[in-house]
Amino acid sequence: MSLRIEPPILIGLVFIALILATGTAYTMVTQGTATFISPPYLLQQLHFGAFLGITAAGMMMVILLGHIDLSVPWTLAASAMVGTAVGGVAGDFTALGVGLAVGLINGIGVAVLRVPSMIFTLGVNTVLLGLMVMLTGGFAPQNAATPLMTFLGSLRTYGVPHSVVVWALVSASLIFVLNRTPLGRYMYAIGNEEAAAYLSGVRTRLVIIAAFMICSLCAAVAGLCLAGYSARAFQAMGDQYLLPSIAAVVLGGTNILGGQGKYSGTVVGVVLIVLLQSMLSVMQMDEAYRQMIYGAVIILMLLIYSRGRAQTA
């Protein structure tokens, strides 16, 4: 283990500092206060960031394999909606069960049937959407958050949102899996060269299925927290998490083709995106400019990465 900070993570940190500085300068000029770096405000941002962070953590597992999971939005929504419909503690477990089941299906499709993950998970996403429309179509099932969801999603202890704690726990377990277990090493190996991993005796199909199950489980956990935060589960609640979660993973320096990337990078990517979005809304930017700046920052950062890589290579 070396303590050297990877270039993408360093660039990400620099960008975060830049965003904080710009936001603070703006609030200093317009309101005369440094709202942007006040602890309550930052904690609030971490609270929002936790939902994206948990989703992105799962997404990173499949991207490390060189795959992608486009079913995340409706896995998130379906877990929360089924969970609230069942209700109570049973509902919480059902929600996690939905996540695991979707992950298993995705994993089988990609690992055993060898359908490209992009298209298989897209199909699963549509099927989940259809199932949820059926669930809520004929009658209105219960959609109020269960006590556990409220506890995880909106309550705080000593000012620390529980969602942030959940995010930290998820992160700790994934760092452990990636760095300390054979499963983690196999994931990097498969991302680099699946045939080589297979020839070395890795049971690649099981590893891929496991990664997809982790991803969907993370989406289900994010669904639990988000349902608690908004006090209810609703359709399309996960739609705004798909592209940002992919962007966060890639901005954190994980290779979209798999095999390379550190978990800390993903955390940096999530914080970067959340702060960027919040700075733009504090500055009361139009949605039009927000989208354009958002896209431009992603391209700019990736251009800097690829320059850095070209020089070291």
Next chain:
Amino acid sequence: MKTLRLILTQNLGLILAVVLFVALYSIYVALHPNWGLNVVLQNGNETLALIFVGMAQTMAVLVGGLDLSVGPLMTLTNCFGSHVMAGTGGSVVAGVVACLALGSACGCLNGCIIVYGRIQPIIATLATGAIYIGLALLLRPTPGGAIDGDLAWAFTNDINELGMTYGWWGDLGLFGKIPAQPIFLALVVVLVWAPFKRSATGRGAYAIGSNAHAAYMSGVRIDRSKIAAFTLAGFFAACAGVYLTMQMGSGNADAPQAAEYTLRSIATVVIGGTSLYGGSGGVIGTIFGALVLRSISFIFRVVPGDSTFGFVASPLLQPFFEGLILLFAVSLGAARVFRVRNRLSLFT
């Protein structure tokens, strides 16, 4: 005989898509209470934009990438078109040309970022897609704008109406009853796609998708082919935007609609038999892929509610069945997994 078999095996995906479309559309025709050319016209109107977006996606997939900005680019040209295509006569023609140029320029920008910035297509277009949606919102903060009603009517109708609206020609009889959309599509395919596929640049695009390293070693100008492919993707997306503008008569910066078109476009490409790994397939397959996808939703509309299969007619079930059919179609390709002798060959 051998050549015939070769042609068959090389175009298996395309043939499958055509067969699937013919089967599905026949069911639709059989179930429709009063099917006629006017129904075909309506179907064509609902399908053409998706076909163009699918063709755009095909270009990116051929060179081994994925373009997440095709939907946003369609929306951008739609919003741009609602400004520049207003008016009558020559200014409309100039407006259409401007729209197509804008689309091609945006596609070219995608290509340059991907080639010179060395960013993976899926991520680069994810970012440029956000920029294009932003621009579209800038042009049309709220849905609006009105293009000439005659134009909107003439170009989304059959040949007779196109001629009679402008006094170009009179009633052409049965020939004039042919809907105009297939003709637009044929024009784009013949004038743009066919020359590209036959050119050195186009062959290069196929070569890159099949093996970029080998293509480089054989002297293919990789940069040029890749940028050309993405530029053409932008052009096709702009065609979709222009058509959408004529069809709706206004511009709408609808981000969810853009995202839906992007995702659907991937499905049309796959059903049309283009390999997601690049290097094989083409836009002809994609056209049928889009037709298959739309036929499915057409069928749901006409299934009689009181028949044995009446339960599928429920609009609540449509998304579910669409997803299932998509999953089924892509899993068909999985058949080869169970035939292989050596599992190593699966990894390539």
